[in-house]
Amino acid sequence: MAVPWLTAYRALLLLSLVVGLFLLYQAARHRDRPGAKPLFVLVTGALLYVSVKLTVSVVRGTPTVFVVTRFNPLGAGLATVGFFLLVIEYTGIKNPVSKRISTGVVLVPAVVSALAVINVEYLWVPVGPDSSTLSGYAWEFTSVALANQLYLNLLLFAGIGLLVRRGAQSPTVFRVQVGALILSALGPLVGNLAFQFGYVQFNLTPVMFMISGALIAWAILRAGFLDLIPIGRETVFDHFDASVVTLDKDHRVIDLNKRSCQLFDVDDAGTVVGDHIDELFADYPTLREWDWTVTASDSKHEPPVEFDGSYYTVEVIHLGPPEETTLGRSIIIRDITEQKRREQELEETKRTLERSNEKLDQFAGMVSHDLRNPLNVIKGRAELLRGVGSDEHVEPIDKSVERMETMIDDLLTLSRAGESVDVPEPVSLAGVVADSWAAVSSDDVELDVDIPDDVEVEADGDRLRHVFENLFRNAMEHNDPPIRIHVGLLSDETGAVSGFFIADEGAGIPEPDREEVFEQGYTTNRDGTGLGLSIVEGIVEAHGWTISVGESDAGGTRFDVHTTGKS
Secondary structure, three states, rough: OOOOOHHHHHHHHHHHHHHHHHHHHHHOOOOOOOOHHHHHHHHHHHHHHHHHHHHHHHHHHOHHHHHHHHHHHHHHHHHHHHHHHHHHHHOOOOOOOOOHHHHHHHHHHHHHHHHHHHHHHEEEEEEEEOOOOOEEEEEEOOOOHHHHHHHHHHHHHHHHHHHHHHHOOHHHHHHHHHHHHHHHHHHHHHHHHHHHHOOOOOOHHHHHHHHHHHHHHHHHHHOOOOOOOOOOHHHOHHHHHOOEEEEEOOOOEEEHHHHHHHHHHOOHHHHHHEEHHHHHOOOOOOHHHHHHHEEEEEEEEOOOOEEEEEEEEEEEEEEOOOOOOOOOOEEEEEEEEHHHHHHHHHHHHHHHHHHHHOOOOOOHHHHHHHHHHHHHHHHHHHHHHHOOOOOOHHHHHHHHHHEEEEEEHHHHHHHOOOOOOOOOEEEHHHHHHHHHHHEEEEEEEEEEEEEOOOOEEEEEEHHHHHHHHHHHHHHHOOOOOOOEEEEEEEEOOHHHHHHEEEEEEOOOOHHHHHOOOOOOOOOOOOOOOOOHHHHHHHHHHOOOOOOEEOOOOOOOEEEEEEOOOOO
């Protein structure tokens, strides 16, 4: 007996099959897009569901029907689960959807599908031929089949419920999106219930699932609205430490967070949703002009803007798939007034310090000039006294003059020790050591240098020489001759040069005193100025380096200078 609706139903199934294959390809191709993976599951299930129905329509009335029908639950289950997982991701309950949730949702359909493959009569018991049905047989549903059908319908109802709740909490623009997803769920649900209650003679559910898949695929892959949904909005968007205003492509406000409401004195975000951005910025002409300037130039960052006595940075983020039409943009406004205040205070402190340094330089220059002339007179008078019967007084005078000259030199060096090095240049470390040693060498002091000639450091050569000269003098002044000084390289865990060291074989510095040696005025030599190591530390830090003091292998003093900034 011919079935009048069979040809039309086959045509619908065949068309759905073609559409499903195209959708499956698109979902796989764009699998990294939000929602694409659940869409892939949905379309896979719908394809299997349609294929089973189409095959049954071809082999109807033959025993093959009992084999093909076994895969019905698998197709319907995958399609329903795919839709529900998509809803979970869209509403932000879990994004991306965890394996635990996926496993829990798919468990019932998986068990039912396995039972059907083992024996179709676990779900449907054939009661005899019936030419009015698609398969050519009449069936009785078992309790397992009814429970499975109830579970799948509950998943659809649950998905619709979640979407309705999301729609009620979302601005108008998002409600349109939510409505599209609700329609995609109602189709399969209505089709299934209409068939189950006998309102139609053929099951439209697989066709409806394919239509739903097409609608969702268009929304995800073409309209791209899943890229705009406020996933995690409650925990990120509203609590974001900035004002955020999101606009659509027509420059209409579609959402703004709590900080934006406070900034623009808006009691309820819903009252401005749909307004043109110029209306929101009506009382802020500076911000409105800035916004249109950035929009026209397609730039993201501009200098800070000032309004209402506060400073703000403003950033524009374009929303939409890469290299495709922009769907909208988010304007992120951060209040940097406090930061600006700290910067101004820091700048004022810097200017004050610069003025202090200038005064120190002037003072050091004055001391150098005004004291050297009297010292030269004293040296000359002392030389005249020498050999005329007063030599016992001349020697103390010479020592005092030498000490004062050393103090003057140290004062001049200290006055610029901490100045930053503006343009350091590559200098030969071995060459600097040699020049420094030539200036302070002594017959009863031996220097061992283990630095290859090709090793260079980025430094101010003149000031680096002061470092070595002061460290060499420190070793000479605090140890009895003969003295041996070692200079070598430091290396990091990779073997790369990370600095240099100066070590002696003298008495060393007691560990409790090592933290104090760089303080101005600290010295254990009654003839010392106490400025040498303070000068060394200032020059080292001006280069962005660090210095530490410890014990040498021979028990003396060792200074490590780390040019990588690590100690």
